[in-house]
Amino acid sequence: MSNAPVDTGRRKFLTATTAVVGGVGAAAVAVPFIKSWNPSAKAKAAGAPVEVDLSKVEPGQLIRVEWRGKPVWVVRRTQEIIDQLTTINDQLRDPSSQEPQQPAYAAGEERSIKPEYFIAVGLCTHLGCSPTYLPDSFGEQVEGVKSGFFCPCHGSKFDMAGRVFAGVPAPLNLVVPKHHYVNDTTVIIGLDEGESA
Incomplete structure (x- = not known):
């Protein structure tokens, strides 16, 4: 055992230096770790509103866009399709859209702001499969x-307003996202009128 005097000044210096280096190292690790909690630019863009040009959508045509990583349908309904919406209410589970699957301005039989255009998230409310649009052959189903x-996953059926037929696995109508029209041929999906991104 050595009886040499202990250099307390040196010990304090080494302890302080180690603490400072450790603190700098912890900060260097913590900053990128905390930044990783923020959504990436790609994730932010995926949740951004989507502008859709309706000028080239033909009557009866369905176009698909992506919003928040989900398929969104925009269908231009013909007057014949719009007229038929009121004739099948007795076959539907929620014909007046009482369940909150849409904004208040899109409730009712047509489930849209403009009767000509139907906008919905293209995912079945049963297990999230994507239903098939049958513009001329739905009569084989109903x-x-x-x-x-x-x-096609479990046989759920929806009318041209996304209302679910009774007696199928899907419990709710298709989801209608927030949207508003900028002009006669442009719709913004993901924002209500007056809302900012």
């Missing part, structure tokens, strides 16, 4: 109904 959406 007698007397020309057009609609059929989910």
Whole structure:
């Protein structure tokens, strides 16, 4: 055992230096770690509103866009399709859209701001499969109904306003996202009128 005097000044210096270096190292690790909690630019863009040009959408045509990583349908309904919406209410689970699957301005039989255009998230409310648009052959699924959406996963059926037929696995109508029209041919999906991104 050595009886040499202990240099307390040196010990304090080394302890302080180690603490400072350790603190700098912890900060160097913490900053990128905390930054990783923020959404990436790609994730922010995926949740951003989507502008859709309707000028080239033909009557009866469905176009798909992506919003928040989900398929969104925009269908230009014909007057014949719009007229048929009121004739099938007795076959539907929620014909007046009482369940909150849409903004208040899109409730009711048409489930849209403009009757000509139907906008919905293209995912079945049963297990999230994407239904198939049947513009002319939906009558094979529901007698007397020309057009609609059929989910091939478990057989759920939706009319041209995304309202679910009774007696199928899907419990709710298709989701109608927030949206508003900038002009006659442009719709913004993901924002209500007056809302900012």
